[in-house]
Amino acid sequence: xxxxxxxxxxxxxxxxxxxxxxxxxxxxxxxxxxxxxxxxxxxxxxxxxxxxxxxxxxxxxxxxxxxxxxxxxxxxxxxxxxxxxxxxxxxxxxxxxxxxxxxxxxxxxxxxxxxxxxxxxxxxxxxxxxxxxxxxxxxxxxxxxxxxxxxxxxxxxxxxxxxxxxxxxxxxxxxxxxxx
Numbered sequence: 001x002x003x004x005x006x007x008x009x010x011x012x013x014x015x016x017x018x019x020x021x022x023x024x025x026x027x028x029x030x031x032x033x034x035x036x037x038x039x040x041x042x043x044x045x046x047x048x049x050x051x052x053x054x055x056x057x058x059x060x061x062x063x064x065x066x067x068x069x070x071x072x073x074x075x076x077x078x079x080x081x082x083x084x085x086x087x088x089x090x091x092x093x094x095x096x097x098x099x100x101x102x103x104x105x106x107x108x109x110x111x112x113x114x115x116x117x118x119x120x121x122x123x124x125x126x127x128x129x130x131x132x133x134x135x136x137x138x139x140x141x142x143x144x145x146x147x148x149x150x151x152x153x154x155x156x157x158x159x160x161x162x163x164x165x166x167x168x169x170x171x172x173x174x175x176x177x178x179x180x
Contacts, residue, residue: 001140002031008144016040016049019059040080041066046090049078051104052156063090067101076160078104080134083119084112092123099127103160108133108170110146130160133168146170 005013015024016038028035040049041057043066050057050070057066067077079102081087082095095102107121124131135146150166153159 001027001143002034004140004143005034008147010034010144010147012036013143014038014049014051016051018042019057021053021056038075038078042088045094046082047080047088049080051076051078052159063094063098064101067098071101074156076103076156077101078106078132080106080136081109081112081116081120082106082123084109084116086113087111092119095123096127099129102127102129104132104163105129106134107131108146108168109136110134110170111136130164131168132163132166133170144171 012034014036015027017023018040019042021037021039024035024037024039028037036051037053038049038051039053039057040047042059043061043063045063048063048066050073053070053073053075055073057069070077079090079095082089082105083092090098105120105124105127107124108117121131133146133148135143137143137145147169148163148166149169151162153162
């Protein structure tokens, strides 16, 4: 993963394995300049990613509990594939209810239908949320197909502020084969 990141020119990666933080913590020990420690926790309603976290997130809990724990650790909450009907997701109404706890809303995921990505983008605008393009890479060969170009940041709050101005990059090699 470290070699692939370097080969793709990725300066940072958010490692967010499903329901475990161990891989991200190990990556942070091996390559601290590369790693953003994260985890994708399956809640009772949808999935929540914690970024910049220091420990494990509980699975199969109410999303409020998971999101509050992320914030208690000083991290950011990121809702991946928020409206994708093919994977665990929240309803649009529930995202609105959780909006005060959500820091980042994913508006492009290569495995989502274009309509789901478009709906997520409209919802992010309506809620005035910082947006992200995710790679949703499950293997090293999927890395580097999508990324975000963000200015250097100093801390978690600065990351969130600069992410708002980041450039979203999607290549034609993404999951659906469509260019965004």
